[in-house]
Amino acid sequence: MGKLFSNPKLLTAAIVVVAVLLISVAGGALGAAFGAGFLGGPIPLIQLPAEYITEIGSYQLMNTFVMFWLAILVLFFLTFLATRNIKEVPGRWQGLFEAFFEAFIKLAESAAGGRRGRMFLPVVTAIFLGVLFSNWLGTLPGVNNIGRIESVEEFFELKLKKEFNKEGHGDLAKKLKKEGFVHFFEEHGTNPDVEHALEVFFSEHGEDGFVIFSGESGVGFINLGRGEQWKVRLNQVVEAPHDLHDQEELEKFIHQVEQPKILPGVEPDEDQDWTAEDVAEGRVGLLVPFFRGASTDLNTTLAIAIFAMASVQFWGFRTLGFAGYAGKFIFNPIKDPIGAFVGLLELIGEFIKVISFTFRLFGNMFAGEILLIAMGFLLPLIGIIPFLGLELFVGVIQAAIFSVLTLIFGSLAIIAHEHGDHDEEHGAEAH
Amino acid sequence: MNALGINLPGLxxxxxxxxxxxxxxxxxxxGPITSMLDQRAERIKDSLEAADRARQDAASSAEAVEQEMANARQEGQRLIAEAQEAARRAAEQIEERSRxxxxxxxxxxxxxxGQQRDAAIEELRREFSGMAVMAAERVVERELDASKHQELIDAVxxxxxSSSRN
Incomplete structure (x- = not known):
């Protein structure tokens, strides 16, 4: 302690650390409970599906696609660095990738027994690198908190479209997309399908939080900090029409969505810096992040899992031949009923593996992302730091698990099925 | 599926x-990295083999050098021995000759x-004989008996x- 007070540098550093800690505690969610929380911001709307940035025709460009492409581009760049000037005496990047491939070659050869283990490597190493970089890029600053601001109308339209799709009214959903919210309701407002969908929509989504934060329309960002005080329920912003057949009622509803306002009786807190006018004038809305970690989208993880398991089947068929590999799963149910049942289970297992691959990676990375967001709210400024390290670690671990499991499944798939024990059984029966 | 966000276009x-x-x-x-790894492994194997061969070559040539050196040493020793022998012989010869x-x-x-002594003796003898003769003549002058006197002279x-020799 004496040493701490005698050294001015150490003392200053200690004071700064303590000050930052106090500020972050006071400015965060804990401080907000006692009226501080000056580092406030609304919590982003956490949802499983990726958010779309823009629509090209009917194709939705998701923020996770952008991150995946970014990861791929980073990998292409590293590839370029490593192999543009490939030499016997390696440069830095070449040496790094050589060490990486060397490790995987050793692993594959020990798993599959010898040189044939190498056939797994192009896919296995690509899985490792792809997953690793999409995991790691998800921890970059700006991911999840810089984005487009979605107005109430847009939010509404998107949710309604989903509702129409879910109800099986694909045509209506397409029309809604094509004509836009206002025209659609003017044209189809009295359609019983629309009425039904709207009813379902409000019963299911009315309580959904429409997160309000101040910001000009266009590009916005969320300050990390305070919790959910600014989240307003959708049916408190926009009131559902009671009777769609009533033209007046319908027009009122459309007008509400176009010019949303906080319904009477829902007064904003006094310390909020937005007002009902901000909502009405479209200055506030939901933040749709431009970037979201690619592995927090089930499409990405499912795509990689399908690719991995398809590769496993391909390796199996190529090594054992069609009959050899199919013979692992299909048995004559009359001769060998137990074998047939086990084979069926194994066949199902191949599909289960896809699912487990998908959700293992997705679950870990999505939970990590939410953990980072939550820590940003609880302890802004510093709370996120140890968890960033944790997320980097989890990113490597998940990449390793995904790729090594693919390798293991691959090396299991190329092992010829042992008919020995079944033959022995039949032999025993014959005697 | 929709709630999970899985959709066909995205997938x-x-x-x-x-x-x-x-x-x-x-x-x-x-492709490039593993082929480079294989190429390097091949090259390392080759150069290890080459190094092995070189080591073996070096070992055998070292042996040859050793052999050569042993031969040379033997030769040198032989030459030294010969030279010593020759020197010894030459010394012996020289000694013999000088002796x-x-x-x-x-x-x-x-x-x-001996000759000089004989000559001197002869001369002395001659002188003494002359002197003796002279002495004898002197004696003879008194009593001349030549033969008896000659004996006397010789004895003298x-x-x-003998007295002069000693």
Missing amino acids: LTQLISFTILVVVLYKFLY QQAEEMIARAESEI LEEGL
């Missing part, structure tokens, strides 16, 4: 993106001395010579 997008990633990494990263010369010289000197001379 296809990611599947195509990932396939492109796999293909590009295979073509431009995995002979010395002996010759001594012999010559001795003979010379003999006496005289």
Whole structure:
């Protein structure tokens, strides 16, 4: 302690650390409970599906696609660095990738027994690198908190479209997309399908939080900090029409969505810096992040899992031949009923593996992302730091698990099925 | 599926993106790097073998050098021994010759001395005989008996010579 007070540098550093800690505690969610929380911001709307940035025709460009492409581009760049000037005496990047491939070659050869283990490597190493970089890029600053601001109308339209799709009214959903919210309701407002969908929509989504934060329309960002005080329920912003057949009622509803306002009786807190006018004038809305970690989208993880398991089947068929590999799963149910049942289970297992691959990676990375967001709210400024390290670690671990499991499944798939024990059984029966 | 966010366009997008990633990494990263690794492994194997061969060569040539050196050493020792032998012989010869010369010289000197002595004796004898004759003549002047006197003279001379020799 004496040493701490005698050294001015150490003392200053200690004071700064303590000050930052106090500020972050006071400015965060804990401080907000006692009226501080000056580092406030609304919590982003956490949802499983990726958010779309823009629509090209009917194709939705998701923020996770952008991150995946970014990861791929980073990998292409590293590839370029490593192999543009490939030499016997390696440069830095070449040496790094050589060490990486060397490790995987050793692993594959020990798993599959010898040189044939190498056939797994192009896919296995690509899985490792792809997953690793999409995991790691998800921890970059700006991911999840810089984005487009979605107005109430847009939010509404998107949710309604989903509702129409879910109800099986694909045509209506397409029309809604094509004509836009206002025209659609003017044209189809009295359609019983629309009425039904709207009813379902409000019963299911009315309580959904429409997160309000101040910001000009266009590009916005969320300050990390305070919790959910600014989240307003959708049916408190926009009131559902009671009777769609009533033209007046319908027009009122459309007008509400176009010019949303906080319904009477829902007064904003006094310390909020937005007002009902901000909502009405479209200055506030939901933040749709431009970037979201690619592995927090089930499409990405499912795509990689399908690719991995398809590769496993391909390796199996190529090594054992069609009959050899199919013979692992299909048995004559009359001769060998137990074998047939086990084979069926194994066949199902191949599909289960896809699912487990998908959700293992997705679950870990999505939970990590939410953990980072939550820590940003609880302890802004510093709370996120140890968890960033944790997320980097989890990113490597998940990449390793995904790729090594693919390798293991691959090396299991190329092992010829042992008919020995079944033959022995039949032999025993014959005697 | 919709609530989970899985949809066909998204799935296809990611599947195509990932396939492109796999293909590009295979073509431009995995392929070149592993072929370089194999090439280097091959080269290391080759150079290890070459080093082995070189080591064996070096070992055998070292042996040859050793052999050569042993031969040379033997040869040198043989030459030294020969030279020592020759030197010894030459020394012996020289000694022999010098001894002979010395002996010759001594012999010559001795003979010379002998001759000179004989000559001196002869001369003395002659002188003494003359002197004796003269002495005898003197004696004879008193009593002349030549033969008896000659004996006497010889005896005198003999006496005289032996006394002079000593």
